Amino acid sequence: MSEINGPDKGLDQKYRRLDQIVDRFSAGRGQLIRILQEAQDVFGYLPEEVQAYIAGRTGIPVSEVNGVVTFYSLFSTRPRGRHGINVCLGTACYVQGAREVIEDFRRELGLKDGDTSGDGLFTVKSTRCLGACGLAPVITVDGEVHGRVSRRDVPRILRQYRKLHKAGEAAIDQKPERPAGDQEQIPAGP
Numbered sequence: 001m002s003e004i005n006g007p008d009k010g011l012d013q014k015y016r017r018l019d020q021i022v023d024r025f026s027a028g029r030g031q032l033i034r035i036l037q038e039a040q041d042v043f044g045y046l047p048e049e050v051q052a053y054i055a056g057r058t059g060i061p062v063s064e065v066n067g068v069v070t071f072y073s074l075f076s077t078r079p080r081g082r083h084g085i086n087v088c089l090g091t092a093c094y095v096q097g098a099r100e101v102i103e104d105f106r107r108e109l110g111l112k113d114g115d116t117s118g119d120g121l122f123t124v125k126s127t128r129c130l131g132a133c134g135l136a137p138v139i140t141v142d143g144e145v146h147g148r149v150s151r152r153d154v155p156r157i158l159r160q161y162r163k164l165h166k167a168g169e170a171a172i173d174q175k176p177e178r179p180a181g182d183q184e185q186i187p188a189g190p
C-alpha cells in the first residue's frame with residue numbers, strides 16, 4: 001500500500017491539478033513524459049495509484065506508463081528526500097574513493113534497503129560520470145556540484161544541509177559554506 005493513501009488532506013487538490021495537467025497534454029500520446037514530469041512535481045513521486053490514474057485518464061495502458069516510469073531515472077516510485085545527493089561512481093571518481101564516500105553517506109544516514117533517510121531529508125543515489133573527472137570524486141547535492149569530496153567531508157555536508165533545513169524553507173535555497181580549496185564548481189559545459 002502506498003503512502004499516498006494516507007490521510008492527506010491535500011490529496012484531492014493534487015488529483016485536481018493532475019486532471020489539469022492531463023487535460024493540457026492529452027492531445028498527443030508522446031506527451032506522456034511531460035505529464036509524468038509534472039505529476040511528479042505535484043505528488044513528489046509517482047506511486048502506482050498515480051500511474052494508474054494517468055493511465056485511466058489518457059487511455060495509455062498502465063503497463064506502458066509503468067514502463068516509462070521505471071525506465072527513466074528521473075522518475076521515482078518512492079518518496080524522495082528533501083535533499084538529493086548523487087555520488088558519481090564513474091571510473092575516475094571510483095578510483096579516487098567515491099565508493100567509500102557513498103558508503104559513508106549511507107552509513108551516516110542509516111540507509112539499508114532504501115535510498116531515503118528515515119527523517120525524509122536525504123536521498124542518496126549513485127550516478128554515472130558527471131563530466132567533471134578532474135574534480136574526482138564528485139558529488140552533487142540538490143544539483144550543486146562538490147568536487148574532491150573525501151570521506152571526512154561526508155558528516156560536514158550532512159550537517160550543513162540539516163542546518164539549512166532547520167533554518168527554514170527560505171534558507172534551504174542558500175548555498176552552504178565551503179572550505180576554500182576543498183570544493184570547486186564545475187565550469188559550464190559545452
Ligand code: FES
Nearest residue numbers: 088090093130132
Ligand atoms: S567519473 Fe566522476 S565525474 Fe567523471
